[in-house]
Amino acid sequence: MAEVLVGIYGASGFGREVLPLVREQLKGTNAEFVFVDDGDVPEALNGYPTLRYDEFLERDAGEKKVVLAIANSGIREKLAGKCAKDGIRTLAVKADNTVILDEVEVGEGGILCHFTQLTSNIRIGKYFHANIYSYVAHDCVIGDYVTFAPAVRCNGNVVIEDHAYIGTGAVIKQGTPEKPLVIGKGAVVGMGAVVTKDVPPGVTVVGNPAKVFEPRRS
Numbered sequence: 001m002a003e004v005l006v007g008i009y010g011a012s013g014f015g016r017e018v019l020p021l022v023r024e025q026l027k028g029t030n031a032e033f034v035f036v037d038d039g040d041v042p043e044a045l046n047g048y049p050t051l052r053y054d055e056f057l058e059r060d061a062g063e064k065k066v067v068l069a070i071a072n073s074g075i076r077e078k079l080a081g082k083c084a085k086d087g088i089r090t091l092a093v094k095a096d097n098t099v100i101l102d103e104v105e106v107g108e109g110g111i112l113c114h115f116t117q118l119t120s121n122i123r124i125g126k127y128f129h130a131n132i133y134s135y136v137a138h139d140c141v142i143g144d145y146v147t148f149a150p151a152v153r154c155n156g157n158v159v160i161e162d163h164a165y166i167g168t169g170a171v172i173k174q175g176t177p178e179k180p181l182v183i184g185k186g187a188v189v190g191m192g193a194v195v196t197k198d199v200p201p202g203v204t205v206v207g208n209p210a211k212v213f214e215p216r217r218s
């Protein structure tokens with residue numbers, strides 16, 4: 001029986017990138033690792049067993065924890081609720097070369113991948129994902145379940161509301177203390193976008209300068 005069984009929830013692309021971070025973070029402990037996935041996945045991946053959530057719950061272990069390694073923020077919220085109900089604690093993950101300066105708060109269950117930089121005076125909510133090479137600069141406020149794809153450049157005095165998704169390589173212009181640049185709840189910023197002004201809740205913006213994306217009707 002494992003003393004500590006850690007389930008990486010999500011055995012797809014992101015989960016397979018996150019498991020090695022968790023293994024490194026818990027090096028020297030008695031933790032054992034499995035993937036947890038409710039989809040149609042092989043019995044083992046990269047040498048680690050895959051279990052469905054109900055199988056994970058049934059496993060004997062001194063203590064069980066999960067890491068929510070699924071990029072879709074709505075699914076993360078749903079799974080966080082399910083784990084809380086079942087008394088399974090979630091684990092926050094921080095790659096060993098993450099840079100964090102002064103007065104930075106990151107909520108429960110966040111994942112900071114390699115080369116993440118969080119500078120000073122930053123507040124981040126729960127279940128944040130910062131994929132590789134992303135940064136958040138001074139005086140930013142980031143809500144819950146926000147997702148950064150790789151290499152997001154979020155400059156100072158920016159507010160990002162809950163469930164926003166920021167695509168690979170997007171650049172967000174610096175706001176000011178009096179008027180932070182605001183990315184609204186559930187907004188999507190397309191890859192490579194250069195965001196120069198506020199983004200309303202729920203919309204998708206793309207391009208340089210970023211504009212609201214209106215899919216063409218055929």
Ligand code: UDP
Pocket residue numbers: 009010011012013014015036037038039040041069070071072075
């Ligand atoms: N998944 C799950 N339970 C859910 C929803 C999703 O186990 O309630 C799994 C799904 O089977 C898939 C993974 O989460 O294996 C999500 O993978 P995807 O490729 O969509 O995204 P990633 O987060 O890896 O970029």
